[in-house]
Amino acid sequence: MSEPVTSGRSGSPAAVARARSDDLQHIQRRRKQIIRLGAAALLALAVTSQAVLPPDSLGRDMIEGIGIAAIVLCIFGRGWCALYIGGRKKTELVMTGPYSMCRNPLYVFSIIGAFGAGAQSGSIMMALIFAIGCWWVFRSVVRHEERLLRDRFGVVFARYENYTPRFRPTWYRWQDEETLVCHPSLYLCTMRDALWFLISVPVFAGVKLMQELGLVTPLIMLP
Numbered sequence: 001m002s003e004p005v006t007s008g009r010s011g012s013p014a015a016v017a018r019a020r021s022d023d024l025q026h027i028q029r030r031r032k033q034i035i036r037l038g039a040a041a042l043l044a045l046a047v048t049s050q051a052v053l054p055p056d057s058l059g060r061d062m063i064e065g066i067g068i069a070a071i072v073l074c075i076f077g078r079g080w081c082a083l084y085i086g087g088r089k090k091t092e093l094v095m096t097g098p099y100s101m102c103r104n105p106l107y108v109f110s111i112i113g114a115f116g117a118g119a120q121s122g123s124i125m126m127a128l129i130f131a132i133g134c135w136w137v138f139r140s141v142v143r144h145e146e147r148l149l150r151d152r153f154g155v156v157f158a159r160y161e162n163y164t165p166r167f168r169p170t171w172y173r174w175q176d177e178e179t180l181v182c183h184p185s186l187y188l189c190t191m192r193d194a195l196w197f198l199i200s201v202p203v204f205a206g207v208k209l210m211q212e213l214g215l216v217t218p219l220i221m222l223p
Contacts, residue, residue, distance in 0.1 A: 030141070038137050042118070042130055047207055050218035051122035055208060060122035067119025067127060068201070074113030075194040081106045082190035086183045093153045095160055100175040102165050106190075107138040111167075117200035121207075123222040135167070142166060 053060040077098075084097035085106075098105035111134045118130025149157045164173065210216040 030144070034137050034141065038133055042133055043203070045129070045220075046118075046121055046126065046204065047210075047216055048218060049121070049123070049126065049220035049222050050211060051126070052221050052223050053122055055122070055212070063119050063122055063124055063127070067116040070112050070116030070119065071197045071200070072116075074109045074116060074197055075191065077109030077112065078106055078194040079187065079191050081109065082187045083180055083182060084177075086181055086186060093149065093156055093160060095164070096175050096177045100164070100173050101169040101171060102167055103161070104138070104142055104167055105169070107142065108167055108169065109194075110138070111135050113194065113197040117197050120200045120204035121222075122204075125222040 051060060051063075053063070081098050084099060085094050102108060111131050114134035115127045115131035118127035121127070146157075146161070150161075153160075164170070207216070211218055
């Protein structure tokens with residue numbers, strides 16, 4: 001699936017590996033920091049806004065139901081991706097299964113989950129804001145990750161990059177493997193991260209209750 005390439009760094013192979021690991025850890029820390037800041041900003045927006053649709057209307061129930069379906073799709077989709085990437089992310093370029101259709105399927109399913117989380121407000125506009133905000137965060141992170149992948153996998157990644165979109169799935173490019181090696185701990189870790197999207201259900205229920213009790217006054221009305 002991949003081949004070793006010259007990284008362009010000076011020093012022993014062990015030093016190069018350590019430098020790459022440090023770069024990846026730095027990117028992961030930065031991603032978590034950006035996600036926390038983005039989540040805080042979106043939560044502030046959720047508290048200070050309200051859906052135009054009445055709380056018990058059919059339209060609002062449908063939007064929230066679609067959101068739940070999106071969150072479920074996110075959870076199962078991230079688990080599906082984890083089956084393919086396993087523990088190979090740092091050592092191999094995975095290009096099969098969901099990774100044959102787009103380069104960042106884990107992030108794609110997270111964007112779907114963000115849409116579902118925003119939809120728990122009962123506002124389709126809020127759902128889109130959550131999804132676009134999530135996409136904007138991941139777009140920045142992916143750029144840094146791709147620099148490392150170009151350095152590590154060279155022409156192999158360049159070919160993969162040319163034929164496989166960053167986020168938009170291309171179903172006709174599907175390629176599969178006969179067998180997969182599953183790492184239970186990594187799989188469960190990925191699923192655990194996805195389950196955080198379910199927190200949006202009680203969070204928005206709490207926001208709704210506070211607004212009804214007059215504890216919070218919404219400043220923005222969203223369709």
